Amino acid sequence: PAFTETVIDNRRYGFEDLLSAFLFRVKAHAGAALDELPPRVIVGRPVTFAGGSDEQLALQRYETAFARLGFTDIRYAYEPVGAAFFFARQLTTAATVLVADFGGGTSDFSIVRFEPAPDGMRSTALARSGVGVAGDAFDYRIIDRLVSPELGKGGDYRSLGKILPIPQRYYAAFARWDQLALLKASRDMKDIRSIARNALEPDKLESLVEVLDDNHGYALYQSVSRLKMDLSTHETAQFSFSAGAVDIEQTVARSEFEAWIAPEIAQIEAAIDRAVEQSGLAPEAIDRIFLTGGTSFVPAVRDLFHKRFDASKIETGGEFESIASGLALIGREADLELWSDRRSPEAEAL
Structure with missing residues (x-):
């Protein structure tokens, strides 16, 4: 389900509240450079929102947050298109470019044709997917295999004279480290504590409670990230997560x-093929391929x-810069309608 709100010091914050607070902080750090904001802003968006999230809801939340800063012309551009504009700065001849942008939760692809023109590079969008x-999904696979079993997943507990399986939903929160804090604040936490007292392997459930109670989620994901990086350059690597009384070590092969x-x-492979097919080009007709985002270093990718x-x-x-720089370059385009969109009047009425 989509994120709705969180509570900080007994005050409720929706996503748009958190985003606008972040944007105001960025504005404050910039000082005089952002004292007077222009009316227009180009906002990057993925081609497909993570987890199948409601696209119009996501854009409405963006709209609310940026409007609070005073922007009146809020336009959205696809993030891989922004990365394509960033990459095109180095082009001196005509080229058809496939950009693959790998974020934390989405993998986006765009194919753009760039051709020299008197006023710079003329660009034509050919496909996107x-x-x-x-x-994030790779992280969850690591945790599901290496960590969750050590925290009780797959185990059993006693209840009213019966042996029951520990609910799998408790471990679904490990798909995103920030979701662990929400699990800690949920009603499920009371049930987890009760199950820990009656588990056949209580030590594992006590470790789960500690990870949640002591906010070890961020440290856990740092360990996961280190493993991914190490496996990008080595055939085997050591997974090591140590926090409080929780200590998990295991050697992992890249295979x-x-x-x-x-x-x-x-x-991801299917999405790449959709973009190429949509462009109407054979793979050999694509001149340059630009990969950006940390997941692009994974050898399988x-x-x-x-x-x-x-x-x-x-x-x-x-x-760390391709999309933001590219969005700024899109903002300089004479015809913004080619590269960006506003939310439709119908969507704004929702």
């Missing part, structure tokens, strides 16, 4: 990790492109 899986994430890799394109065409970079 996306899927709501990326690095194991790739087997765990095979369902997500298949979805890179192999998807090496299977389809010549290695000399593939480049990586701009992990």
